[in-house]
Amino acid sequence: MTVSIQNENDIEVGESIPPMTAHAVSVSLPTWKANVGYEEGEDWVVKSMKTGYPRFFIHKSIEAFANAIVSKHGQSGERAMLFPTHVIAERCRNFITSRVSGAEQLVRIVDLVPISEKARSEELTIISPRVSAVLFPQEHFPVAKQFWQHSGDGVSSRRAEYCHGLFVEGVLVESSTINISSRPCKGPRRYQNKASIDLGKPVDKSNSHTEPQDPTQFVEERFGRNLDISKTRNAKLAVRRRIAGSLTADVGLTEAISAQPDVNHDEKHGGRSEDDVYLYPCGMSSIFNAHRNLMATKGPLKSIVYGFPYIDTLKIVEKFSPGALFYGFGSSKELDDLETRLEGGQRFLALFCEFPGNPQLRSPDLERIHALADKYDFYVVVDETIGNFLNVNVLPYADIVVSSLTKIFSGDSNVMGGSLVLNPKGKYYKELKHTWSQDYEDHHWAEDSIFLERNSRDFVSRIERINTNAEAICNVLRAHPRVKNVYYPKYSETRTHYDNCRTPKGGYGGLLSVTFHSQADSITFFDQLDSSKGPSLGTNFTLSSPYVILAHYGELDWCASWGVEADLVRVSVGLEEPSKLVSTFQRALDALSR
Known part of the structure; x- marks a missing residue:
């Protein structure tokens, strides 16, 4: 079954967003019915899906590699989950065995590493292609999937695609066999060319024989600019500098690396330094590892989740610690209650909040929260993804600031990433810096880092345009009586x-989010809105979804108890021409009267 929509942004159910993007992080669910069908597991939606949001949908490149590992190293009836290191795989294994009785002997780890030092090219040395697979009986997949979703620490689709190629060639092998000799491997062919993506120079192919180029690869690599893996370290440094705020204009990689630090930077950016910026595979990984490291620093205490959160933040605190004190309204009365508890002797590990929250865009009173944390000895972790660090500076009120770089920092909807920043002026900075120096490993895949750096070069100018567009859309919506x-x-x-x-x-x-006086109006507005429609936010193009249906379908009554309506439509505003965007929303509103 297909859905026909007479819109400029008509994208079929299950197609990637953007279309023909091999590593897209969104998927088209263009009607209200399609979103409900996805949540209900209806075949006409699920079987049409070419991709999905990476923590909820196992990318087909990852699934193919996992199946190949099971075929070679597994047993009949097993499945595999793939992670960057043995340590992370062990966390997954422990999660499964703690929730499935008798699974200790049934869940094991297979570590895949390059075959020998001699077989490693310069490229392999830079990117260190390793994968650890957790193998388990397939009936335990729902439990394993919980860890994959909540932790955000699974392999990326680009890592899986690259390492699968090495696995097929016999260069990536089970760790106990690393003494076997093999010919050197230079990596997949499309990454052997050394044209600089930073200068945008195309590869000279006039004297070479090339394979036909896959159209998705063509779009992905932006008209032929090949990835230069040697730029990985500099790309990550440039990303960290942008997050630290030391780069306040649209600049390329060369300028980003050579730029001299601003002597007044600490004062202007609340002490944010590139040395205190840590990259993670995705935003949820930043939150998961923040929570894990805070417990390692202070002990396994309950945490506070303040304000209605993105779904997995609360799940992490509930499932990976003694529990959570949840304040879903994010109100001053709830802070009064918290203060009463603290005065009574209750103690907590940390308070997690978003600034602003998702999907109601409420902003917590960080000044009061910081004062309570300072007095009663708990950490403050702020997720600034929606506000973003060009619009807001929350670091002075937090010990840790996390963000999803997948969103507006990238904008192109084709790469995952997350960041975590320690506050060097925070009360607990020294102990947290020590914990991170002992624990942190950079697992952000090299190719993902290169895409992320390239996508973020115009971050500053994009934010200005999107801020303006969003306010214009709000004005249109606020003026309509329905x-x-x-x-x-x-x-x-x-x-x-x-x-x-x-x-x-x-x-x-x-x-922004919008609600209507009837469900029928919500459905009509959403179905008639001429925008891309799917999960995620912060894309360079306008992207909308019936967010509560998509994120909380199994707990709509619970959402309603916190004032979050099931029929809410969430809109992530893009870079479209302002007058055209306004007309698009006006037409969707006009449909309510027909």
Whole structure:
């Protein structure tokens, strides 16, 4: 079954967003019915899906590699989950065995490493292609999938694709066999050319015989600019500098690396330094590892989740610690309750919150939270993904700031990434810095880092445009009589808290949500809205979804108890021409009267 929509942005059910993008992080669910069908597991949706959001949908490149590993090293009826290291795989194994009785002898790890030092090319030395597979009976897949989703520490699709090639060639082998000799491997052919992606120079192929280029690869590599793996370290440094705020203009890699640090940087950016920026495979990995390392530093205490959170933040605290104290409204009354508990002697590990929250865009009172944390000895972890560090500076009120680089920092919807920043002026900085120096390993895959750096070069100018577009859309929605609420930081009752952290040139972000007085109006508006429609946010193009249906379908009553309506439509505003974007939303609203 296919869905026919007379829209410019008509993308079939299950197609990647953007279309023909091999490593896209969103998937088209273009109607309300398609979103419900996905949640209900209906074949016409599920069997059409070429991809999906990576923590919820195992990318086909990852699945193919996992199946190949099971075929060679597994047994009938087994499946595999793939992770960058043995340590992470062991965490997955422990998660499964702690929840499945008698599974200790049934879950094992297969470590795949390059066959020998002699077989390693310069490229393999740079990227260190290793994969650890957790093999388990297939009936335990739902449990293993929970760890994959919550931790965010699984391999990326690019890592799987690359390492699968080495595995097929016999260069990536089970670790106990590394003494076997083999010919050197230079890696997959498309990465052997050394044209610089940083200068955008095409490879000279006039005297070479080349294979036909796959169209998805052509789009992915942006018209022929090949990946130069040797740029990996510099790409990661440039990304960390952008996150630290030391790069405040649109610059390429060469300028980013050669730029001299701003002597006034610490004062202007609250002490944020590139040395305190850590990269992770995705934003949820940043949160998962923040929580894990805080427990390692202070002990396994309960944490506080303040404000209605993105689904996995609460799940992490509930499943990987003694539990959570949840304040889903993010209100001052809840902070009063917290203060009463603290005065009564209750103690907590950390408070996790988003700034602003998703999907109601409420901003927590970070000033008061910071004061309570300082007095009663708990950490503060702030997820700034939606606000983003060009619009807001939350570091002065936090011990740790996390962000999903998959979103607006990248914008292109074709790469995953996450960041974590320690506050060097925070009360607990020394002990946290020690923990991270002992524990941290950079698992962000080389190719992903190169795409992330390239995508983020125009981050500054994109944010300005998106801020402006989002406010224009809010104005259109707020003026319509059938609209019940428009959620946006500028129009929230918590705007004062947002403005307290807003940077001098900062705006109110690119995410907004809208509710209507009837479900029928929500459905009509969504179905008629001429935008891309699927999971994720922060894309360079406008992307919308019935967010609560998509993220909380199995717990809609629970959401309602916290004031989050099932029929809410969330919109991530893109870079489209402003007047065209306004017309697009006006047409969808006009459909409510027909």
